[in-house]
Amino acid sequence: MSEPVLEISGLSVDYGFGPDAVHAVADASLTLRRGEVLGLAGESGSGKSTLAYAVTRLLREPGVITSGSAVFHGKDGAHDLFALDGEQIRELRWSQISVVFQSAMNSLNPVFTIGAQLTDVLRAHDKQLGRRERRARAAELLDMVGITEDRLRSYPHELSGGMRQRVMIAMALALEPRVLIMDEPTTALDVVTQREILQELGELRERLGFAVLFITHDLSLLVELADTIAVMYAGRIVEHAPAELLFHNPRHPYTEGLLGSFPGLHGERRTMAGIPGSPPDLRRLPAGCPFNPRCGYATDACRTQVPELLPIHWEPAEPRRASCLLHTDGFQAPESLKKTTRRAEEIGSTL
Numbered sequence: 013m014s015e016p017v018l019e020i021s022g023l024s025v026d027y028g029f030g031p032d033a034v035h036a037v038a039d040a041s042l043t044l045r046r047g048e049v050l051g052l053a054g055e056s057g058s059g060k061s062t063l064a065y066a067v068t069r070l071l072r073e074p075g076v077i078t079s080g081s082a083v084f085h086g087k088d089g090a091h092d093l094f095a096l097d098g099e100q101i102r103e104l105r106w107s108q109i110s111v112v113f114q115s116a117m118n119s120l121n122p123v124f125t126i127g128a129q130l131t132d133v134l135r136a137h138d139k140q141l142g143r144r145e146r147r148a149r150a151a152e153l154l155d156m157v158g159i160t161e162d163r164l165r166s167y168p169h170e171l172s173g174g175m176r177q178r179v180m181i182a183m184a185l186a187l188e189p190r191v192l193i194m195d196e197p198t199t200a201l202d203v204v205t206q207r208e209i210l211q212e213l214g215e216l217r218e219r220l221g222f223a224v225l226f227i228t229h230d231l232s233l234l235v236e237l238a239d240t241i242a243v244m245y246a247g248r249i250v251e252h253a254p255a256e257l258l259f260h261n262p263r264h265p266y267t268e269g270l271l272g273s274f275p276g277l278h279g280e281r282r283t284m285a286g287i288p289g290s291p292p293d294l295r296r297l298p299a300g301c302p303f304n305p306r307c308g309y310a311t312d313a314c315r316t317q318v319p320e321l322l323p324i325h326w327e328p329a330e331p332r333r334a335s336c337l338l339h340t341d342g343f344q345a346p347e348s349l350k351k352t353t354r355r356a357e358e359i360g361s362t363l
Contacts, residue, residue, distance in 0.1 A: 016085060017190050017223050018044040018067070018109075023080030025059070025066045034294045036062045036075070038247045041321075044191065049217065049224040051238030051255065053231045053270065055291050059247040060227045061114060064193050067093060068111055069101045084109060086190060107137050110184035114196040119180065120168040126154075126179055127164030133186050153182040157212060174205035181209070185216065193225045198233070210237055231270045235259060243267050246292050246302035249321055253332030263324055263334040265307045301337065313337055 025037040037059040044050045052060050065071045067082045082093040086108045096104065105111075113119055121129060130150035134141055141149065151161040157178040168176055177197060184192055194213075198206040214237065217224060226237060234241055238255040243266065251264040262268045269287035289306040292298060301319055304310040314337055321335040 014046040014048065016043050017046050018042075018085070018225070019081075019083045020063075020067060021081050021083075023063065023066060023082065024078045025062050025071065026076055026078050028074050029076070032295070035297075036247050036294060037066065040080070040244075040247075040249050042242055042249070042252070044223050044225055046190070046223055047217065047221050048240065049226055049238045051234035051241040052225060052227045052244060053234060053241060054229065054244035056229055057291050057294070058244040060229075060244055061195050062247075063244075064111070064195055064225065064227060068105060068109060068193065069093060069096075070111070084191070103137075106133065106184075106189070107187045108189050109191045109193065110187075110189040112180050112184050112192065112194045112197045114199070118176075120176055122168050124167075125164065126166050126168070126171070130154075130164070130179075130183055130186065133183055137187055149186070153186055154179070156185070156216065157182045158208075174201055174209065177201065177205075177209060178212070181213065181216075185220065185222070188220060189222055191223050191225065193227070195227045196229070197226075199228075206233070213237070230274075231267075232274055243270070246297060247294060248302065248335065250303070250335040251333070252321065253334075257332055263332065263339060264336050265309050265338075266303050269306075301335075309338060311337070 020040060020042045023037055023040045024035070026033040027036055028034055040059075040063055042050065042052075052063070054060055062071070062075065066075070066077050071077065077094060084091045084093055084104070086104065091100075091104060093101065093104075120126070124132075127147065127150050130153060131143075131146040134146045134149055147164070150164055154161060154163060159175060159178055159182075163171065163175070171179065181197070198209055201209070210233070213224070216222075226234065228234065231241075231243075234255060241253060241255050241258045242249050243251045243258075243264065245266050251258065251262070251267045253263070258267060259271065262271055266287070269285070272284060273286045274284070287306055292302055292305070298305050298315075300313075300315040300317055301307070301310070304314040307314065317337060319335045319337045319340070321333050322340065323333055324339040
């Protein structure tokens, strides 16, 4: 198993203070390893982006980190990201940890050319590069994401959405970081462009060796891309497993519901069940398991006990964890959560 590059432990993030604080992330722990793609999936409002912004110290007020740690293993040793001062985190950000933000294709400055914005990143972080060297590097970065050098003179409005997104990825990789955090990077793109960008991302990862934390609400995007997947619900990680295991054998009812919320491209027609209800209000979480009002397997215990994220006791050899009482000692998990999910097999074989 490769060495870790980012270790998040017991991270909790609130918006606001006191009894009215919203607990956006609760006791989240993740490990991203070198060269790995870790997928972070869940519905809107589940805490995915908040977790990423907290780790990179980009959290805006009234967001506050209430507990936990984030250790980054960089080129020059280990860094406690929450202990660094403002100047230290700015030096680390972009040069060793880069972020492609949600709706990043609209983040380019409309009054500067693509070339000016790429060279500005290089100028800010590498004082030794001359003007010609910066321009040559900018052209190389565009070529890396499939855009011709002549586009250095173009303004953002002269590029398509997919091209602008590729420019943002090129900008994020300009200084060859060890970790790339991508927050919903393909949401506004058509499915063909999505697939092209994901294929290019996979090729770049193989060539450059960076690790990726890929955040999305669309679990189907992670079928071929991710090595491991963590599923979040109501600010908590409810399942964490290798991608193939999670897709073919989901062990949390929420993960099973997500997999049943989009159709396969082949196979017999069937009614999509989806997930009933809506995500909970984080200010007033239901008692017990946060998912219990929407869960078809909920028992009386689920309405009073908050499950921990633990290994599943009846499959100790599997490298996975789930936050569900049905998988703890003294409970009998439904057969549908013990066997291979047919829907997941169809999805995994067609995407």
